[in-house]
Structure formats: structure tokens, C-alpha cells
Amino acid sequence: ACAGDAQIIDTAALHHVTRVMTTALDILPAAAPEFRPLQLGMTNMAALLMSKGLAYDSDQARATAALAAAFVSGAARRASAEIAAEKGAYPAYEAGAKDSLQAVKDTMSLLTGTPAAQANALRRAAPLRPALCPDVALADAARQVWNEAYHLGRETGFRHARLTGMSGDWPVQALLGAESQGLMPVATQLHGKSLTPLVPAALKALSYSAAESNDIYFHAAGHGSLLDAPFVNHKDLRRQGFHQAALDAVEAALATALHIRYAFNRWTLGDDFCEHMLGFSPEEINDEAFDILSALGFSEEQIKAANAYCCGTLALAGAPHLKPAHIPVFDCAVPPVAQIGMQAAVEPFLSGVSAHTIRLDYAATVDDVQKLLLAGWERGIKKLRFYRDNGSLLHDLAAPAAQAPSDTKNEGSQMVESGATRKSA
Known part of the structure; x- marks a missing residue:
């Protein structure tokens, strides 16, 4: 992975952007004037981690994501104190000033890796281990910005009761060019x-x-051409009767084909060419199952090797x-437990809620959901959403048919509305 002195995040630029966005959001009408809450969020976290050579399901990645969230929250908190110095704290601040400052101190203690005991807390957040983050400067910057936020806020108060969270608004995130949504893993390579x-x-x-x-x-992606491919290449195809125009037609089709077989057909080459140059009968050409490459004498192993060269393995x-x-x-197929671990690492540094959706396999059962909910609860997560592949308005979360019980008296326990799977827990 990245070296210990490698910069993962430009903290100066991120601090500036956070300050600008906090100021811009403050200008908008407040949804709850007494508390003036904002939700400044992050996205593309998994993409950042992958681009820096960090595995999503690793202690390094969790520490890096947690520190990034801590830095954004601290920068937003500092900006909120600066705005409060000019425009005043949110109206309800005085009534809860002590608790507000204590929350800032609690976050500062998390950043040192020695979280203070919190009154009435059923579950304590897992301690952050800043030393695991490859970007040493990020940990220092996060501690510094929170220290500044605390000292400013102690004098001026804060303009906003809540500042950061994780949004589930994927269209907006996609518009910004995000490769991954919120804390979700990268979807594809x-x-x-x-x-x-x-x-x-x-x-x-x-x-x-x-x-x-x-x-x-x-x-993974292939060369996109059969020019120098093993076995099925331009030289071998010329021996079979392919002229330059036919080769050009095949190459054009290969630009979008997921397998070289899809480029060798009557629509690409033309019936006249298939019949008069390649010697196939009209009956063969009209057969939907007819495979031109096999008919030309190429073995399955040869076709497979040529396809791997041209189209790649897609992995x-x-x-x-x-x-x-x-x-x-x-890895894009990150297990749900690893996603819960990432959310648990980041959420203590957000003043709002993380709207994280866990995508479940089609065969996921109600028991699977219950286990994940318990795992999230044990880690102190505030909110979890679930989505099952191919979900519809009413969907079974059941075992495969071969394993389903023969009696139907427990059938109702295996049925949930997909809307319920998307509800917060």
C-alpha cells in the first residue's frame, strides 16, 4: 500500500472547500431555525481508497476513511464557529452549550485513540488507531482542526447544531463524477x-x-483487436478466405463485442461472403446456432485463447x-460485514446519520438480515439500510427452493416486503 509519508488527501484544499460549502449552506433557509442543522457529506470514499492502493476491508482503509471524515467534520465545525462569531450561534445553543462543547471534546478524544467514557452510552465507539493511516499528515491535520474548532467554539459558540452526514442521493453524486456512492464499495472494475x-x-x-x-x-480489458492474437488472427483468417474488407468489418464489430464469436456472423460479414468466400451453405448461414469460427476449424481452446487476447478476461x-x-x-464484492465495519469506523466522526445501503445477494434470508442488524447495533451504528438484488414490491427473502422446508406453517416468517428491507433499523 501507500508509503507512510504518502499524501492521500490534500488537507489544505479540502479545508478550503469545506469552509466554502459550510458558508454556502448557511446562507440557505434553515430547515429547523432553532438548531440550523446542515448535512455536509462525503462521497467517493471507496474510490479514493482503491486509487491509493488500500483494500476496502482493511484496518488501513478504515483508519483513513475515519480520519477523512474527522477532518471534514472538524473543518466544518471550525467554519461554524467562525460564522457564529459574525452572526451568532444557533438560537438553542445557550441551553445546550455545555453538551455541545462536550461532544467536541469527545470527538477530540477519539482522535487520540483514547476515547473518554461517555455518560449513558450503551456501546462505546471503537477506538481509532491513527497510526494505521498511511497519511501521517492527515491524522495531524484532523487533530489540529478539531482543537481549533473547540477553542473557537468555546468563545463564540457554533452556528449549527449538526454539520456532517452521509447522503444517499446517488444522482447528485454521479453528477459530480463519483465512482462510488458514500461509503459503499466501488461497484465494478x-x-x-x-x-x-x-x-x-x-x-x-x-x-x-x-x-x-x-x-x-x-x-482484463484485452487488446481490442485480433491482429496479433494467438490462433485466430489476421494471418490465419486470410488463409480461410478473409479479404481486407471482411477483416475491417470484424475489427469494427470487435469494438463493442464482449466475445469474438459475436463479431463473426452473417450480419457483420454478409451472406454473399459467407456463402461464396467461406463456402457455407444457405442452410448453415440461416441456422441461429451456427458458429462460424468452429465451422472454420478453430478449436474451443484456440477460440478461448484468442478471445482472452482480444476481449480480455473482464477481471x-x-x-x-x-x-x-x-x-x-x-475487490468490488465486499461482504456486508466489511461494509458495516467501515460505517462503524466513520460514523463516530459525523454529527449526523450515515445513509449507507448494504446490497444483499438474491439468496439472502431474513436470518441474514437479522445477523447484520445485530452486528451493526453491536458496533454502535445509528442506521442501516438493506437492498436485495432483483427486489420488487413484494419479495421473498428465503432459502433456495432445494433447501426450503416442506411445511408452510413458517412460510410467513420468510416473507418480507422489500420496502421493509430498505427501512432504517
Whole structure:
């Protein structure tokens, strides 16, 4: 992963942006004038971690995400104190000034890794271990900005009771160019037939050479051409009767094809070419199951090798040079428990709620949801949402049919509305 002195976040720029956005949001009419709450959020966290060579399900990633959230919250809290110096604290501040300042002190204690005991707290947040973050400057900056916020707030109060949270507004986040939503993992390594820009950035952060990165890229995304492919290439195709116009037609089709077989068909090559140049009968050409490459004598192994060269494997697993220890960095199928761990690491540094949605497999059961809810509760998480793949208005969260009980008296316990799976817990 990143070296210990590597900069993951430009704290000066992030501080400036946070201050500007806090000021801009303060200008808008307050939803609750007595408390003037804001929700300044973060997104693209998983994309940032991947681009820096950090595996989502790692202590380093959790520490980095927690410190990033702490820094944004601290910068927003400091800006709120500055605004309060000019425009006054929120109307209800005086009644809860002591508690407000204590909340700031509690956050400061979390940043030192020695959280203070909190009165009436059923579950204490897991202590942060700043030393695990590769960006040493980020930990120092987070502590400094919270210290400044506390000393300013003690004199001026705060303009806002609540400042930070995690929004679930994906359309807005996508508009901003986010590769991942909120704290959710990166959804895919590929954009169409190309690798997401996060992958080359991660390979660079992990110290792979340009040549090694290219080999890894071509393994996953392919070369996009059969020109120099093994077995099924231009030279071999010319022997089969392909002229330049036919080769050009195939190459054009390969630009969007997910498999080379999809480029070899009557619509790409034309019936006349298939019949007169390749020697296929009209009956063969009209057969929907007809495979031109196999009919030309190419074996399944040869087609598979040529396809891997041209279209890639659509995955990084098995790529040359890629070390097994680095594969988790590019993992997009992050288990729900790991996502809960990430949320538990970040949420103590947010004054609002984290709107994090956990995507469940189609075969997820009610028991699975209950276990995840308990895991979230044990870690002190305020809110969890669940979404199951292929969910509809009314959906079974049941075991596979082969494992379903024969009696129906417990059938009702296996039924939940998908709307309920999306409700907060």
C-alpha cells in the first residue's frame, strides 16, 4: 500500500472547500431555525481508497476513511464557529452549550485513540488507531482542526447544531463524477470494455511499473483487436478466405463485442461472403446456432485463447505480475460485514446519520438480515439500510427452493416486503 509519508488527501484544499460549502449552506433557509442543522457529506470514499492502493476491508482503509471524515467534520465545525462569531450561534445553543462543547471534546478524544467514557452510552465507539493511516499528515491535520474548532467554539459558540452526514442521493453524486456512492464499495472494475481509471491509479500507488500495468490492463480489458492474437488472427483468417474488407468489418464489430464469436456472423460479414468466400451453405448461414469460427476449424481452446487476447478476461484475477496480496485492493464484492465495519469506523466522526445501503445477494434470508442488524447495533451504528438484488414490491427473502422446508406453517416468517428491507433499523 501507500508509503507512510504518502499524501492521500490534500488537507489544505479540502479545508478550503469545506469552509466554502459550510458558508454556502448557511446562507440557505434553515430547515429547523432553532438548531440550523446542515448535512455536509462525503462521497467517493471507496474510490479514493482503491486509487491509493488500500483494500476496502482493511484496518488501513478504515483508519483513513475515519480520519477523512474527522477532518471534514472538524473543518466544518471550525467554519461554524467562525460564522457564529459574525452572526451568532444557533438560537438553542445557550441551553445546550455545555453538551455541545462536550461532544467536541469527545470527538477530540477519539482522535487520540483514547476515547473518554461517555455518560449513558450503551456501546462505546471503537477506538481509532491513527497510526494505521498511511497519511501521517492527515491524522495531524484532523487533530489540529478539531482543537481549533473547540477553542473557537468555546468563545463564540457554533452556528449549527449538526454539520456532517452521509447522503444517499446517488444522482447528485454521479453528477459530480463519483465512482462510488458514500461509503459503499466501488461497484465494478470495468466501464464497458475498459478498466475504470481507479485501477491504473491503484497499480501506480502499489509501485507496479508501466510495463507491468499494461500487461495487467490487457489481461482484463484485452487488446481490442485480433491482429496479433494467438490462433485466430489476421494471418490465419486470410488463409480461410478473409479479404481486407471482411477483416475491417470484424475489427469494427470487435469494438463493442464482449466475445469474438459475436463479431463473426452473417450480419457483420454478409451472406454473399459467407456463402461464396467461406463456402457455407444457405442452410448453415440461416441456422441461429451456427458458429462460424468452429465451422472454420478453430478449436474451443484456440477460440478461448484468442478471445482472452482480444476481449480480455473482464477481471483482474489471474493477471500477470499482480501479487495475490494486492487482489483485495480491487475487490468490488465486499461482504456486508466489511461494509458495516467501515460505517462503524466513520460514523463516530459525523454529527449526523450515515445513509449507507448494504446490497444483499438474491439468496439472502431474513436470518441474514437479522445477523447484520445485530452486528451493526453491536458496533454502535445509528442506521442501516438493506437492498436485495432483483427486489420488487413484494419479495421473498428465503432459502433456495432445494433447501426450503416442506411445511408452510413458517412460510410467513420468510416473507418480507422489500420496502421493509430498505427501512432504517
